[in-house]
Amino acid sequence: MKIIIMGCGRVGARLASLLDEDGHEVIVLDNDTYSFRRLPASFGGTALYGNGIDEEALKKAGIEDADMFVALTQGDNRNVMACQICKHIFEVPRVMCRIYDPLREEMYSALGLETLSPTKIFAQLLREKVGESPEKKAPGKKGGKK
Amino acid sequence: MYIIVIGGGRLGYYLLKALLNEGHEVLVLEKDARICKTITEELGSVCFRGDGCEAATLAEVGTGRADMLVAVTGDDEDNLVACQVAKHKHNVPRTIARLRNPQNAALFKKLGVDVTISATDIILEAIEREVPTHPATELLSLEEKDLVIVDVKISPESTTVGKAVKELTLPKGSKLALIIPAEGSARVPAPATVLQAGDQIIAVTTPETKEALQEALRGI
Numbered sequence: 001m002k003i004i005i006m007g008c009g010r011v012g013a014r015l016a017s018l019l020d021e022d023g024h025e026v027i028v029l030d031n032d033t034y035s036f037r038r039l040p041a042s043f044g045g046t047a048l049y050g051n052g053i054d055e056e057a058l059k060k061a062g063i064e065d066a067d068m069f070v071a072l073t074q075g076d077n078r079n080v081m082a083c084q085i086c087k088h089i090f091e092v093p094r095v096m097c098r099i100y101d102p103l104r105e106e107m108y109s110a111l112g113l114e115t116l117s118p119t120k121i122f123a124q125l126l127r128e129k130v131g132e133s134p135e136k137k138a139p140g141k142k143g144g145k146k
Numbered sequence: 147m148y149i150i151v152i153g154g155g156r157l158g159y160y161l162l163k164a165l166l167n168e169g170h171e172v173l174v175l176e177k178d179a180r181i182c183k184t185i186t187e188e189l190g191s192v193c194f195r196g197d198g199c200e201a202a203t204l205a206e207v208g209t210g211r212a213d214m215l216v217a218v219t220g221d222d223e224d225n226l227v228a229c230q231v232a233k234h235k236h237n238v239p240r241t242i243a244r245l246r247n248p249q250n251a252a253l254f255k256k257l258g259v260d261v262t263i264s265a266t267d268i269i270l271e272a273i274e275r276e277v278p279t280h281p282a283t284e285l286l287s288l289e290e291k292d293l294v295i296v297d298v299k300i301s302p303e304s305t306t307v308g309k310a311v312k313e314l315t316l317p318k319g320s321k322l323a324l325i326i327p328a329e330g331s332a333r334v335p336a337p338a339t340v341l342q343a344g345d346q347i348i349a350v351t352t353p354e355t356k357e358a359l360q361e362a363l364r365g366i
Binding site for chain 2: 053054055056075076077078080081084085088089101103104107110111
């Protein structure tokens with residue numbers, strides 16, 4: 001698959017190298033070339049300087065025949081706008097959007113975007129962790145730990 | 147009218163002032179506390195500190211009863227999201243967004259923003275109007291009706307000079323509204339009206355047939 005990732009932060013860079021290892025064609029887009037330092041030396045994909053909310057930059061990244069677009073910048077609104085460009089203008093088959101704000105995430109999900117809110121997911125995960133006591137999780141080790 | 151303005155920068159500030167002068171109920175949403183304080187000190191409690199892209203903030207300022215939301219921050223993505231939240235969460239009947247990148251106009255329209263305004267485009271149009279050789283200028287765009295009002299200038303080289311209006315083949319959906327001759331007063335074109343060099347023709351057409359109309363009127 002040809003996958004374009006917008007935002008080469010910690011998550012973006014990690015996802016890019018994982019997908020690259022899986023054998024996908026990966027293009028990472030960031031408007032700060034310094035971010036590309038996060039990509040491992042083994043990364044075999046393309047790192048491209050450009051603004052993901054600019055149609056020209058997206059075209060340069062090859063959006064017209066991309067199978068998937070993932071928006072992972074720090075700005076919810078930038079992610080939302082880039083994803084809507086990819087979905088409605090370039091008709092990319094699959095578009096994924098990170099939105100920190102849970103309320104905004106719900107709204108755009110209702111509007112048809114495939115959205116992920118790390119805030120919601122992580123809070124839920126922590127809540128589950130709180131629910132399970134360490135004793136319950138490892139009963140054999142109870143009191144035996146030094 | 148209750149109008150909500152997103153962004154208290156220079157544009158937002160002067161917009162707020164003008165709208166208040168016209169007697170509207172206006173509220174500016176601004177993230178920066180300092181800017182908010184300055185506006186409040188000068189113009190009263192017409193500025194609310196908060197993120198205009200957040201549904202909760204918009205709910206707090208009664209966006210549900212707003213007649214219009216105008217997003218004029220310096221970032222296109224923020225203006226887009228503010229308009230979309232206003233539209234989809236609070237059913238604001240009319241949303242207006244400022245554009246930094248004129249290319250975004252089509253996308254914003256597609257995503258439900260009612261009106262987009264780009265300073266770049268406005269300045270370009272002003273320049274085109276000033277350049278006498280430029281044959282056609284778009285004067286007004288009636289977006290809901292998908293029509294534009296254009297101004298076409300007939301130059302001495304136009305092959306239509308000396309022809310009557312009825313001899314012209316205009317594209318479908320185009321209508322001539324007014325002929326302003328180089329000298330004399332403006333008149334409503336009749337089928338027998340003859341085109342002359344220096345005429346300025348005000349016409350209604352669609353965005354798609356704009357070029358065709360220009361060709362039909364100028365014959366070049």
